[in-house]
Amino acid sequence: MADAVLDELVRLIEEVVGPDVLLGIEVDRDTTFSDDLGLESIEFVALADRLRRHYGDRVDLVGFLADMDIDEIMAMSVGRLVDHIEASVGLATGRG
């Protein structure tokens, strides 16, 4: 269960950027969206959209993003987003 949110996030990233981009990249909690994955800011919007549809009202993604500027968002690690989602949906136990 511990990696369910990470696995789901990786699946959604792959949906947004296409499978080729993630070839040879092991996405883990330390992977960053901009530097490691080369995600464009518009692709992060598409990812946020998929997360909102997947988790619905259980995850306040808009409030989470509203507190950060764009550089902070793009420099964010996958783990930070996973933490927010896990804390929101009540799965923040037994990581790793």
Place this chain on the structure above:
Amino acid sequence: MADVLARGTRFHVQRLGPTTGPTVVFVHGLVMDNLSSFYYTLAAPLAARDIGTILFDLRGHGMSARPDSGYTPLDGARDLVAILDELGVHEPVHLLGNSYGGVVAMRAALLAPDRVAGVVLVEAACGGAAGELWFEDMVNTLSVAALGLEFDRTQEQLTALGQRKISRLAGNAGALLNGTTLIDDVGSGPPLSEEDLRAVACPVLGVFGAESELIGAAAELAAHLPDCTLHIIPGLGHTVLREATDDLLATVLAWLRG
């Protein structure tokens, strides 16, 4: 919310915040811009304060489709109204346009005055001498960029260097500038005339950087628009949205709350 088909073209559309009550529709700038420049800076913070927001990628930009033609400001305004129709939004909305998007927003205010409650122009020269100079400058800059992207094989070189993100931006820009009528459309005619400006029925808030080359447009707006408020930010040029985000957000919030 993602894809909306309007005027035969697929548009990438995002909505944040409530779907009732005051709504702000964002219109981004040309070529290297897309809705993401608003998503993080203004839309998410407004939505977090219970103001409805609608963002869309102009045709040929971001994740919207890239038809061969239809890139004049009037086309953009028709696209905007058609997207509102598809979304079932018939109450008047506030439009916020940055740079070229401001011209599209003003065109929409003239095209469909019953659908537009107000316009926020961020660094946009919509008409008069400042507007004509700016459009001429944009066409020249885009023409030079188009030649460079066509002959330098920029995208291939960037891909070879593993620069995925910049490579994709260059590829999209090249396809837009060299594969569509965008440059001709932007250069096809003057922006709004003084008569057009006088006919804008809704309130307009103009936000400019004091050091911007478009600052002359602020005085023209004040001279001709029936209802115009100006907010000039000292020490800034054209990059108001990016560099004075907090100031802009506070100004827009105060203006929306009247």
